Amino acid sequence: MKLVSRxxxxxxxxxxxxxxxxxxxxxxxxxFNAAYGLGNYDSALETVTFETSDSRPVNPEERLLELLHQGxxxxxxxxNEQSVxxxxxxxxxxxxxxxxxxxxxxxxxxxxxxxxxSQRNYRALMSEAVLVNTYKxxxxxxxxxxxxxxxxxxxxxxxxxRAVDYFSAEIAAQQAAxxxxxxxxxxxxxxxxxxxxxxxxxxxxVSRNYTSSWSVFPEFIVPVSSYLHGLYFLANALDGSDLERxxxxxxxxxxxxxxxxxxxxxxxxxxxxxxxxxxxADLAPQVWVIYENGLGPVLxxxxxxxPLFLFTDGRGPLYFSIALPSYAPRPxxxxxxxxLGDKGTAVETERISDMGTVINTEVKERLSGVIxxxxxxxxxxxxxxxxxxxxxxxxxxxxxxxxxxATTQADLRGWQALPNHWQAVRMDRPDSGTLTLAQSSGSxxxxxxxxxxxxxxxxxxxxxxxxxxxxxxxxxxxxRPASLTQIPRSxxxxxxxxxxxxxxxNEP
Numbered sequence: 001m002k003l004v005s006r007x008x009x010x011x012x013x014x015x016x017x018x019x020x021x022x023x024x025x026x027x028x029x030x031x032f033n034a035a036y037g038l039g040n041y042d043s044a045l046e047t048v049t050f051e052t053s054d055s056r057p058v059n060p061e062e063r064l065l066e067l068l069h070q071g072x073x074x075x076x077x078x079x080n081e082q083s084v085x086x087x088x089x090x091x092x093x094x095x096x097x098x099x100x101x102x103x104x105x106x107x108x109x110x111x112x113x114x115x116x117x118s119q120r121n122y123r124a125l126m127s128e129a130v131l132v133n134t135y136k137x138x139x140x141x142x143x144x145x146x147x148x149x150x151x152x153x154x155x156x157x158x159x160x161x162r163a164v165d166y167f168s169a170e171i172a173a174q175q176a177a178x179x180x181x182x183x184x185x186x187x188x189x190x191x192x193x194x195x196x197x198x199x200x201x202x203x204x205x206v207s208r209n210y211t212s213s214w215s216v217f218p219e220f221i222v223p224v225s226s227y228l229h230g231l232y233f234l235a236n237a238l239d240g241s242d243l244e245r246x247x248x249x250x251x252x253x254x255x256x257x258x259x260x261x262x263x264x265x266x267x268x269x270x271x272x273x274x275x276x277x278x279x280x281a282d283l284a285p286q287v288w289v290i291y292e293n294g295l296g297p298v299l300x301x302x303x304x305x306x307p308l309f310l311f312t313d314g315r316g317p318l319y320f321s322i323a324l325p326s327y328a329p330r331p332x333x334x335x336x337x338x339x340l341g342d343k344g345t346a347v348e349t350e351r352i353s354d355m356g357t358v359i360n361t362e363v364k365e366r367l368s369g370v371i372x373x374x375x376x377x378x379x380x381x382x383x384x385x386x387x388x389x390x391x392x393x394x395x396x397x398x399x400x401x402x403x404x405x406a407t408t409q410a411d412l413r414g415w416q417a418l419p420n421h422w423q424a425v426r427m428d429r430p431d432s433g434t435l436t437l438a439q440s441s442g443s444x445x446x447x448x449x450x451x452x453x454x455x456x457x458x459x460x461x462x463x464x465x466x467x468x469x470x471x472x473x474x475x476x477x478x479x480r481p482a483s484l485t486q487i488p489r490s491x492x493x494x495x496x497x498x499x500x501x502x503x504x505x506n507e508p
Contacts, residue, residue, distance in 0.1 A: 025065075025413050032069060033416060037295070039467030039486070045073045060093030061121045065413060067093065068128065072135060072417040076461060076470045078484040080139040087136045094124045094132075097159075097166065122413050126166065127222050127358050130159045131418065134225040137232070138459060138474070146236060146478025153232045156225045157249065163220045167365040193379050195309040197372060201317070202306050206371060209304045210324060215354075216361040223253045223353035224290070224422045227263070231288060234270060235455035235476035237280070247274040253352070262350050262424050285429035285454050288476075289339050289349060289437075292461040294332030294420030296355040299412040302326040308379055320382050322374040323410040327359050332420035333462050335440035341430035348440060349423035356420075419461070429456065437471070437487060446487030448473055451480070 028047055035043035048069040052058050060067060067090040074083035137152035196202055230249030237243045247270040254260065254267035272278035302324045307317030337349045363370070429450050435458070437445045448471055450456050455476035462469035468486040475482070 029416055033295075036073075036417065037464045037466060039463070039470075041073050041077055045070065045077075048073070058089055060089045062093075064090055064093035064124060065122045065415065068124070068132070068415045069417050071132070075135055075139050075142075078142070078472070078482075080143045083139045084136055087132050087139075090124075090132055091129070093121075094129050097124065097126055097129050120411075123411075124415070125359065125362055126159065126163050126220070127362050128415050128418075130156050130163075130222045130225050133159065134222070134228055137228065138472075141232075141457070141474045141476070141478050142472055142482035142484070144475070144478055144481040149232065149478055150236065153225075153229045156222070157229045157245075160221060160226060163362075164365070167220070167362075170366065170369060192308065192310050192383075193376050196307065196317070196375050196379065199307055199309065199317070202371075202375070205304060205306050206367075210302060210326065211364060211367065214360040214364060215357050216364050217256050217357060220361055220365055221252065221256055222358050223256055224292075226250075227253045227266075227352065227424070228290075230266070230270060231455075231457065231476060234273065234280075236478075237273075240274070243270070243274040246270045257352055260350060260352055262426065263352055266426060280454070283454070285452070285456070286426060287429050287435070287450055287456045287458060288424065288426050289337065289435075289458045289460065291337050291349045291423040292419040292459070293423060295330035295463055296416065296418035296420060297327035297329050297359060298416065299325045299410070299414050300328045301410040301412060306375065306378070308375070308382055310379070310382055318382070320378045322378050324370065324374065325363075325410040325412060327356060327363075329356055330420060331464065333465050336423055337425075337445075337460065338438040338440055339425060339427060340436040340438065341427065342432050342434070345427075345430070347425045347427045349425045352422050352424045354421045355418050417463075419463070437469070445469060446471075446485070448485065448487075449483070451475065453477070453479070 031047040032044050035041070035047065048066040050063060050066055058067075067086045071083050071086035071090060074080070074086060133152045133156035137149045137156065140146075140149035140152060226249045230246045230253070233242045233246040233249070237246065247267070250263070250267040250270040254263040257263050269278070273280060303321050304324060305319045305321050308320050309317050336351075338346050339349070340346045429452075433450045433452060434447055435450055436447045437460070439445060448458065450458070450473060453475050457474045457476045459472045459474065460469050468488055471485050471487055473483045
């Protein structure tokens with residue numbers, strides 16, 4: 001009876017607001033993607049800009065998604081200081097990705113279980129947090145600030161290292177909090193939830209209909225972040241321990257992508273440097289080209305009918321629908337990049353990491369917590385339907401059914417400025433310093449000039465075939481600001497990189 005009373009109080013408000021947030025997000029992201037896909041970054045930025053003032057400071061948890069999109073657009077425009085500022089705020093909005101906040105964050109009450117996840121503030125993935133630190137590291141390198149770049153690449157690596165422990169602690173905290181919420185409805189309801197979660201039938205249903213086709217890594221990793229961590233320390237090693245960091249990161253990435261000749265060669269180089277068999281002084285000036293290609297996966301809703309054990313008299317399960325988020329791929333720009341040097345020498349980029357595999361690996365690590373929340377919510381709603389039917393007859397049953405349908409929706413929000421995949425290649429710097437970038441089809445995209453320096457990173461990002469490629473040519477040692485261009489050349493003036501002022505913290 002108490003449960004139905006609580007249900008009655010929130011039914012009207014849920015029916016009014018349910019879906020509004022998701023529709024607003026879809027409209028916003030449709031506008032963002034329309035501009036972003038054409039490389040119109042000024043217009044894309046307008047879609048994720050919001051008003052602030054001294055009397056109304058930014059709430060980073062409420063504005064997390066906009067901040068993530070802003071940070072990357074600013075970086076692609078060469079506005080590195082603004083990029084770091086947006087990403088700093090985004091990090092402040094992701095403090096829950098910290099084991100110290102798990103108990104508080106996992107303590108979801110009745111209302112949180114009853115409404116759509118899309119009604120809550122956006123909850124970033126750990127892989128997104130790792131990429132925030134990686135993009136900040138790139139922004140600092142582009143501004144010629146090696147010290148702060150070092151901090152961010154270390155933070156990205158530290159997040160990756162701690163991720164598995166975080167996932168385990170998160171699941172345990174969530175399950176304890178959900179069990180406590182279920183127990184508020186009495187021992188029977190708590191027993192229903194536990195019996196359903198332990199059911200082989202439920203696990204088989206989820207596996208068969210949800211995770212069976214996923215491609216995942218053996219363990220959590222964001223390969224491009226670990227790769228850039230390794231390259232940074234290869235170029236900036238102060239001692240043998242830094243070279244060991246390089247070797248550790250590059251070997252780990254190569255092991256995750258065992259078919260990559262590029263990653264294998266870089267790992268071999270790192271091991272030779274760490275062991276003393278090779279000195280950096282013996283190397284010809286090196287150029288790495290990293291190509292961030294296409295559009296990353298977007299969320300779709302997967303509805304699965306799962307068995308719930310709602311009776312204690314031996315009767316079998318009843319089937320109720322739960323809504324889970326699943327990731328659907330978006331297009332990549334076809335082909336690879338050809339990088340041509342002097343006298344027609346050429347190398348070709350190869351794929352080193354898929355964003356979809358990164359996300360699927362993380363979601364699979366966290367899946368038991370996601371399922372526990374969905375099953376607990378579905379059980380409570382099923383009990384509501386039964387009690388509403390008993391107390392109010394057909395009208396109550398219809399109202400409870402409408403409530404359940406309106407609130408059983410997956411959260412489909414996500415950071416949509418991420419790529420489909422990354423490619424990479426390494427080559428000696430040509431004597432002339434001139435590199436020509438071309439599509440593997442043979443069409444020439446444009447030329448760039450590589451300064452005479454020991455280690456250069458050419459970072460290329462192209463979201464679609466309709467957008468130009470943004471090319472940022474950076475000194476991996478951070479001794480000078482980067483150059484930024486678009487190829488084919490943009491008619492508008494390129495934004496200049498600006499020096500950054502950033503609070504320096506202790507390195508992890």
